[in-house]
Amino acid sequence: MEGLTLSDAEQKYYSDLFSYCDIESTKKVAANGRVLELFRAAQLPNDVVLQITELCGAKRLGYFGRSQFYIALKLVAVAQSGFPLRVESINTVKDLPLPRFVASKNEQESRHAASYSSDSENQGSYSGVIPPPPGRGQVKKGSVSHDTVQPRAAADQQEPASPVVSPQQSPPASPHTWRKHTRHPSGGNSERPLTGPGPFWSPFGEAQSGSSAGDAVWSGHSPPPPQENWVSFADTPPTSTLLTMHPASVQDQTTVRTVASATTANEIRRQSSSYDDPWKITDEQRQYYVNQFKTIQPDLNGFIPGSAAKEFFTKSKLPILELSHIWELSDFDKDGALTLDEFCAAFHLVVARKNGYDLPEKLPESLMPKLIDLEDSADVGDQPGEVGYSGSPAEAPPSKSPSMPSLNQTWPELNQSSEDTAIVHPVPIRMTPSKIHMQEMELKRTGSDHTNPTSPLLVKTSDLSEENKINSSVKFASGNTVDGYSSSDSFTSDPEQIGNSVTHQRSHSGTSPDSAAPPPPPPRPQPSHSRSSSLDMNRTFAVTTGQQQVGVVAHPPAVPPRPQPAQAAGPVVHRPVDADGLITHTSTSPQQIPEQPNFADFSQFEVFAASNVNEEQDDEAEKHPEVLPVEKASDPANSLRVAKTDSKIEEKTAASAPANVSKGTTPLAPPPKPVRRRLKSEDELRPEVDEHTQKTGVLAAVLASQPSIPRSVGKDKKAIQASIRRNKETNTVLARLNSELQQQLKDVLEERISLEVQLEQLRPFSHL
């Protein structure tokens, strides 16, 4: 264009204005909307503004480049000075005062202007433009006028005015309806003083509407609508009169628009007028958005499918292309669905667009989803947008309020995640499942090899009579929980045992806390735990006998609880069965009985340890945990099922022994410990299967060791592991015992059957 020479003051002023108009921070192009607002604020006749734009070349180029903008500003100054607009007047007119742009807003606007001036940045311009959108019709104008207060940074205010103007006209239908609502100054919009300028505005609005009616381009109008007094950029805080005028005009315009527009939804949106942040969603707006969201999706934490959103936003009568762009901006997580925040952001953008605000190329900060992947990005969608937008100079904090609800949405997610973690840690939580597992385990034991542990428990409980039963019942409850815990422990320890006998105890103890932490895995393996553990227990037991001696003293107290619970369960199952097989096993029971009492004695552990050693020496089976436990586990299970007296007695004796031990140790062990004890008792039970004596001794040792387990858990990991090993050993011993008892049971049953057959055979003869 023509050469343009600017003084320093002019240069500075122009650059500021350009920055204000440069809402998209392109540094090259001033947004047409803002420019138009600016020109309107210049209080120039519309035709003059048109002429200016033509002269500066913006109309030709279609946009306001920096040079065009400067030329335009110069021409504005020329026009304001009363000089005829000529291309050459740009440079010829000397001593041209700076163009005056009067902000039409009221005090609020002036405040905004002040705030904006403080932030004389592109942001300021941005905010100036944007506030209106929330209020759509009314808000925009009000905000525009407000924003235009400041000449420099006022870019913010001014721009809102200009964009508002153009948008208002371009979507004749929607803005009108929106205007009405924007009257409600939700965001502190200075709409109040609009009444005064009302009359002024209405004609202006009408003129604008008329002129821009056919204009579909929101901000792209090269000839700025003749919004003369709409936006007045003033170097000094705008006069209240002007401000009042602007708001009034804005209101009028908005009302005009609202009348014309058919979209009611937009009206409500416009209610919120947040001047400070052009893209900030006011509370009113947000509430409206939320209500609209509910109409589509009752669940505020849910999604609005793309199709529903498409239908909804199509009602705004925006071009599909623009709606598509809005969608791209608002669907933050690109999932094809809108969360509440995303929906609010999209709604906000639609409102802004309907009010004439250009759609940004990227999502404004205040509309950006804040929450990020607490759960779904959906939640994140809207919140940041609303809050973040405050990045624009004026009001970051206020915008946060709307985002708070969305933030809260994510908080529950956080809580959930924290809850998950919380669940992981506390061991007690697993009590319930552990109980189930305990019961399962016991049932399984009764029906399988694992019955060995239970049988001893049963035996023990029966021998111990009511006390034991009570204790066992009590302990069973605790044991269930404990078992659950211990089962987890044992469960975890089992695999480890299998892996490495030496490390079993350690792993057992180590895993027990771990089992508490990761709830799911441990309980299940329990059923197999006994077997595997029994297998390993023998080995470990043999290996750890010496170690047990050390921990024996600590164990006894902890041991009893476990056996009792298991025993309690066992006895229930086995007692009826045991009644039958008492006879044959009585021989064995005595062996067990005397041994059982030893369980309760700490010294027994030493004895047990010694006996274990002896047992090891004597009983190869023990030394071969794999064989014995397997056999005996199976046998005891069968025997238990069959409910032979032998196994029963043995079990009882075995159970009594551990019961005694557990009983004694129960009071010492807190609920978690019983779990461990149970494991230990299981371990104890298994070893018992091998040999009653050995098993009882083992049980005693195991039981003795068990009490120490819970203690060690809380104290020393190694101690826990050692106790785990002991328990495992006990388990193997008990498993052996169980298997043996079951075998005896089978034998007894077979004998009985044979006898019965003989009896039947003899009867006929008897008749004879």
Added chain:
Amino acid sequence: MVHTSLDVVDEKISAMGKALVDQRELYLGLLYPTEDYKVYGYVTNSKVKFVMVVDSSNTALRDNEIRSMFRKLHSSYTDVMCNPFYNPGDRIQSRAFDSMVASLMPQVC
């Protein structure tokens, strides 16, 4: 150009017959006697084909570069698809998409 692209498409169809999932289909070598350019093809799982024609004026782009460009293109395309307002088959008018494509241009050019 048009014929070339059609040929490329045909070639891709044949490729689909053997390997339905062929994400990277670098079709190099389609050089016209006068116009030496390279055509790169990219097929998505949904049988959407991306054809990229590159002038050989610049140093031949590496295969990885082309693939990365196609990946970005595919990603942007899926984002565009997610838009419910977008009718499959319409010309893509997404600004974000265009900007992404524009960003790829300097690499190729």
